[in-house]
Amino acid sequence: MFEQAISAMASVVVDPYLLGLIFATTILGVIIGVLPGLGATTGAALLLPFTLTMDPVHAIAVLATIYVSATFAGSITAILINTPGTSAAAATTFDGYPLAQKGEAGRALGIAVISSTVGGIFSVLILCFAAPLLARVAYEFRSPEYFALTVFGLSMLASISAGGAVKNLIGGIFGVWLSTIGAERVTGIERFMFGNYELYEGLHFVPIFIGLFAISELLVQSKTVDKIIKTVSMKAVKLPTLEDYKKIWKTILRSCGIGTFIGVLPAEGATVASMIGYSEARRWSKNKKEFGKGSIEGIAGAEAANNAATGGAMVPTMVLGIPGSGTTAIILVGLMVHGLRPGVYLFTEQVEKVYQIFGSMFVANVMFMLMGLYAAKLFARVSLVPTQILWPIVFALSVIGAYAFQGQLLDVWLALIFGVIGFFARRHGFSVAPIAVGLILGEMVETNLQHSLKMFDGAWWMILTQPLALMFLVFAFLGLCGPVIFSWITKQKD
Amino acid sequence: MKNIYLVPLILSIFSLAVIAIALQLDTSPEMIVGDSMQARSFPIFLMILKLILIGILTFQFYKNNPKPVALEKYHTWGSMFLFLLFYLLTVYTDMFIGIFVVIFLMSILWGERRVWVAFLTATITPGLVFLLFDYVLKIRFPRGMLMNLYYG
Numbered sequence: 001m002f003e004q005a006i007s008a009m010a011s012v013v014v015d016p017y018l019l020g021l022i023f024a025t026t027i028l029g030v031i032i033g034v035l036p037g038l039g040a041t042t043g044a045a046l047l048l049p050f051t052l053t054m055d056p057v058h059a060i061a062v063l064a065t066i067y068v069s070a071t072f073a074g075s076i077t078a079i080l081i082n083t084p085g086t087s088a089a090a091a092t093t094f095d096g097y098p099l100a101q102k103g104e105a106g107r108a109l110g111i112a113v114i115s116s117t118v119g120g121i122f123s124v125l126i127l128c129f130a131a132p133l134l135a136r137v138a139y140e141f142r143s144p145e146y147f148a149l150t151v152f153g154l155s156m157l158a159s160i161s162a163g164g165a166v167k168n169l170i171g172g173i174f175g176v177w178l179s180t181i182g183a184e185r186v187t188g189i190e191r192f193m194f195g196n197y198e199l200y201e202g203l204h205f206v207p208i209f210i211g212l213f214a215i216s217e218l219l220v221q222s223k224t225v226d227k228i229i230k231t232v233s234m235k236a237v238k239l240p241t242l243e244d245y246k247k248i249w250k251t252i253l254r255s256c257g258i259g260t261f262i263g264v265l266p267a268e269g270a271t272v273a274s275m276i277g278y279s280e281a282r283r284w285s286k287n288k289k290e291f292g293k294g295s296i297e298g299i300a301g302a303e304a305a306n307n308a309a310t311g312g313a314m315v316p317t318m319v320l321g322i323p324g325s326g327t328t329a330i331i332l333v334g335l336m337v338h339g340l341r342p343g344v345y346l347f348t349e350q351v352e353k354v355y356q357i358f359g360s361m362f363v364a365n366v367m368f369m370l371m372g373l374y375a376a377k378l379f380a381r382v383s384l385v386p387t388q389i390l391w392p393i394v395f396a397l398s399v400i401g402a403y404a405f406q407g408q409l410l411d412v413w414l415a416l417i418f419g420v421i422g423f424f425a426r427r428h429g430f431s432v433a434p435i436a437v438g439l440i441l442g443e444m445v446e447t448n449l450q451h452s453l454k455m456f457d458g459a460w461w462m463i464l465t466q467p468l469a470l471m472f473l474v475f476a477f478l479g480l481c482g483p484v485i486f487s488w489i490t491k492q493k494d
Numbered sequence: 495m496k497n498i499y500l501v502p503l504i505l506s507i508f509s510l511a512v513i514a515i516a517l518q519l520d521t522s523p524e525m526i527v528g529d530s531m532q533a534r535s536f537p538i539f540l541m542i543l544k545l546i547l548i549g550i551l552t553f554q555f556y557k558n559n560p561k562p563v564a565l566e567k568y569h570t571w572g573s574m575f576l577f578l579l580f581y582l583l584t585v586y587t588d589m590f591i592g593i594f595v596v597i598f599l600m601s602i603l604w605g606e607r608r609v610w611v612a613f614l615t616a617t618i619t620p621g622l623v624f625l626l627f628d629y630v631l632k633i634r635f636p637r638g639m640l641m642n643l644y645y646g
Contacts, residue, residue: 166550187522449536
């Protein structure tokens with residue numbers, strides 16, 4: 001197994017086509033990351049249709065590369081123009097932009113590049129070791145455990161950073177309901193189809209995701225048309241000095257652990273990881289006063305954590321079929337579309353492909369480091385592409401991408417409808433990621449609940465007698481009610 | 495009624511409508527469903543859960559009294575109107591005519607003053623995407639005025 005894994009990972013380096021693909025996708029990922037509003041999730045949603053004719057490993061490598069490179073690239077604009085290219089880079093603006101204003105933009109970017117690379121590579125290594133181990137545990141799972149696990153995954157939506165807990169849960173339930181559209185899997189009864197037989201097999205994820213992430217973002221961006229961007233000039237990206245390394249190595253290591261752990265939690269992602277990484281860097285720092293004024297520890301804390309979350313988020317995605325973030329929800333769809341069924345099967349029958357994907361993520365981390373160091377200044381200019389040119393192009397890519405998935409115009413209309421739904425949801429403070437996660441997990445919840453009921457002759461409470469299922473349900477309960485209970489206890493103590 | 499309660503109200507009406515539709519769904523014979531649940535049960539359960547959450551959300555709104563959302567400028571509503579225009583043009587003429595018109599008008603609507611830039615964006619983008627999907631990915635586009643000329 002170990003030798004097989006090593007040789008599969010090494011095969012990425014000797015495959016010129018795959019290397020070229022990762023190189024090109026890294027450039028694209030960095031461009032997507034620096035363009036405010038686009039981000040890893042929108043980029044992956046737009047690119048998914050382009051991967052349909054690719055080999056499965058190449059397709060997932062493309063999506064994973066977009067994920068890691070765009071997550072890093074958000075920091076370039078966060079530092080240079082105080083506008084995070086991705087939400088995961090929001091915490092980087094707190095200290096990155098003040099440092100750039102002091103005339104040390106190159107140093108700030110150097111810290112961000114190195115921290116992101118260490119975070120990304122650390123999480124890929126954890127992914128390589130943790131995923132097969134978790135897959136062994138998952139081998140024991142039956143329907144009650146899977147049902148409880150998906151409930152746990154849905155409960156974690158409550159703690160996604162955007163929106164509030166209640167709004168996120170409403171979005172998640174709406175997503176689960178969307179998964180019930182079409183013929184019911186056991187009885188074949190048509191649900192909410194209104195005579196439209198193109199919906200017989202249910203809503204397909206690709207057009208819905210393009211709508212929710214790309215088209216809704218287009219409408220959100222239409223509000224920023226008049227925004228004026230101020231840039232900070234930069235001479236060159238500087239590598240951190242030995243003094244800098246001494247100051248930040250503990251922060252980077254801490255954030256690597258935080259980011260990977262947060263990433264592994266279902267439905268959490270790089271944004272939450274970077275916020276926690278930043279606040280922990282501040283909490284442990286000896287120079288707390290520097291934070292907010294250009295602290296390199298602040299930049300390192302946020303950047304190492306958000307890239308560490310990328311590898312972490314791939315663990316539940318590939319092992320359990322539960323997305324660790326919005327972008328991994330799209331990667332999960334990519335896996336399904338290409339016949340790579342996430343779960344134990346992937347780690348027993350298709351080990352080579354799994355490790356080739358991990359190897360691709362490793363290579364992508366190294367490539368974005370080189371690009372960050374040598375071409376960040378160039379990429380920063382991309383962010384100045386006028387919105388009135390960029391977003392009409394995104395519209396074209398969205399509608400053609402939605403059509404290309406199945407060759408059905410219905411998918412184009414669905415993408416537009418869900419784009420408008422996503423926009424109104426975001427307008428009123430609802431995040432669209434819970435809808436996407438709910439849509440993916442919906443089928444798993446219902447099917448496993450049905451199977452569990454059959455297993456226990458209709459006695460649903462018997463699910464609670466299964467130790468692992470009970471554990472996940474307790475976690476779900478704590479995830480939902482924990483914050484309320486703890487705040488109540490704290491109030492009582494005060 | 496305050497505007498802030500409009501969202502919970504719409505969500506509640508939607509949930510009740512889903513429950514009403516779900517109650518009209520066919521039921522399966524006992525021998526097929528067995529000890530499991532009917533096709534209607536799960537969506538109804540979801541909507542009841544959602545109604546409970548909407549209740550909590552309304553209570554939160556009542557306690558916190560959030561500011562009503564400001565109305566967007568014409569760029570946003572105009573873009574949505576362009577989606578409708580895209581639908582009509584795709585159905586009655588051709589998808590690529592729809593894309594060209596929408597890109598061009600969207601660029602102008604969003605503030606592009608150079609008409610030739612908007613025109614070039616509207617021409618080159620769909621052209622390149624078409625070449626990529628048609629030649630490289632071998633995807634056939636829906637028939638319309640332009641595609642009929644191309645496919646014959």
